[in-house]
Amino acid sequence: MKELDRLDRKILRTLQKEGRLTNIELADRVSLSPTATAERVRRLTRDGFIIGYMAILSPEKLGRNLLVFIEVKLDRTTPDVFDAFASAVKRSDDVMECHMVAGGFDYLVKARVAGMEAYRQFLSEVILPLPGVRETHTYAVMEEVKTGSALPV
Incomplete structure (x- = not known):
């Protein structure tokens, strides 16, 4: 795999901000020919x-105003419980992200729901019945200070 040079990094930064740019617009922004830009994007892909x-969709426009983070502790940490939990959580459309973590709990779940009533239903019908769930702690987001998925390049 080739090392990233200054132009590769500029292409990646630009596409993270505006992924819908045409190749010609991208080439103009990074000061390369369209052919060279297209080849770099193909290689980077x-x-x-x-x-x-x-x-990136608007949660408010789609009626998903409440963002919650849920710490999940499992009753036992065996490969079969991890696999069953991961498989089950992947089927929920409300779950945006789920991460196995090291520390005082096993999983951190990020979910978006309509509101507190919808969250209570989500907790009782989706999270608590998941395989191996022993305990949960929920953190409801009061204000989103910084969101995004852009990586430093």
Whole structure:
């Protein structure tokens, strides 16, 4: 795999901010020819630096106003329980992210729901019945200070 140079990094930074740029617009922004830009983007994609593109949607417009983080402790930490939990959580559309973590609990779940009533239903119908769940702690977000997925390049 080739090392990233200054132009590769500029392309990645630009695409993280505006993934819908045409190749010509991107080439203009990074001061390269469209052909050279397209080849670099193909290489960056082939080498796994670019793994996809997506639209960022408005949670408010879609009625998903409440963002919650849920700490989940499992009753036992065995491979079969981890696998069953991971498989089950992947089926929930309300779960945006789920991470196995080291520390005082096993998983950190990020979910978006309509409001507190919807959260209570989500907790009782989705999270608590998940395989191996022993205990949860929930943190409701009062204000989103900084959000995003851009990586430093």
